[in-house]
Amino acid sequence: MSTVRNGPLVGLIVQFVLLAGLAGTTEIGVSGWLAGLAYGVALGGLLRHGLRAVGADRLGPADRVTLARALLVGGVLALVVSGRGGTAPVAALVPLTAVALALDAVDGRVARRTGTTSALGARFDMEVDAFLILLLSVHLAPSLGGWVLAIGGMRYAFVAASRLLPWMRGTLPARHWRKVVAATQGVVLLVAAGGVLPPVAATALVAGALALLVESFGRDVVWLWRHRPAVAAVEAVHPSRRPRSAPLAARQQPLATRPAPLATRQPV
Known part of the structure; x- marks a missing residue:
């Protein structure tokens, strides 16, 4: 299982190199360094745990792309933390974010072409996306207002609610609009x-995006509420079959339970 150790370790090394590069071109400061390194260590630990949980011994091609995206997000984190008050250097923040978003379309295609899809790969991809959105929301909050944090926090709120409310643990039907x-x-x-x-245009644009997000999450919540009797009945008759990773597809992916390379993910 040496590759299980080496994959996350290589990621941590690359994260350090990226932070060093940012420090040489921008001022990320001690706080940025600490945040970036802590993120790299946590990422490596969680990735290693996920690989072991599914009995995988290596990262697949699609997951290497996702790992590259995750490391870029680590750089965004360092910039956002060091630029408290929304003053992170745009010249570095925008390119890192743009590449990370562009690669989001690459890992899914690689997974489909190589036939390597699994819940673990999809979960890895989704968590990277969610954290990047949260960081961008934090960066924009000082200039646009605290309401922007709702964009980055909504998915986490949905997951938290699903842990408290059993009826939100159902499996949502696939919906392209959600993506x-x-x-x-x-x-x-x-x-x-x-x-x-201009500030007014940016505010209107972000507000529109938030409205779409509220509509999307709201539709899912309504669907889960309307179908709650079926979920409750299954849990009442078969408690052991109660789903552990609740919100569905695009909200929260369960970890795979059978041995498979992390390379796999659900088609996007």
Whole structure:
């Protein structure tokens, strides 16, 4: 299982190199260094745990792409933390974010072409997306207002609610619009972070993205509520079959339970 150890370790080394590069071109400060390194260590530990949980011994091609995205997000984290008050250097923040968002379309295609899809790969991809959106929301909050944090925090709130409310642990039907809305958030926040729009236009654009997100999550919540009797009945008759990773597809993916390379993920 040496590759299980080496994959996350290589990721941590690359994260250090990326932080060093940012330090040489921008001022990330001690706080940025600490945040970036802590993120790299946590990422490596969680990735290693996930690989072992599914009995995988290596990262597959699609997951290497996702890992590259995750490391870029570590750089975004360092910039956001060091630039408290929304002053992170746009010249570094925007390119890192743009590449991370662009690669989001690559890992899914690689997974489909290589026939390597699994819940673990999809979960890895989704967590990277969610954290990047949260960071962009934090970066924009000082300039646009605290309400922007709702974009980055909504998915985490949904997951937290599903742990408290059994009826929210059902399996949602696949819906393409959900994916469109999720992708829109990243693009809109990137444009707003780039400072290419007047403040009023940026605020209106981000508010529109938030409205789409509320509609998407709201529709899912309503669907789960309407179908709660069926979920409750299954749990009452078969308590052992109670789903552990609840919200569905695009909200929260369960970890795979059978041995498979992390390379796999669900088709996007």
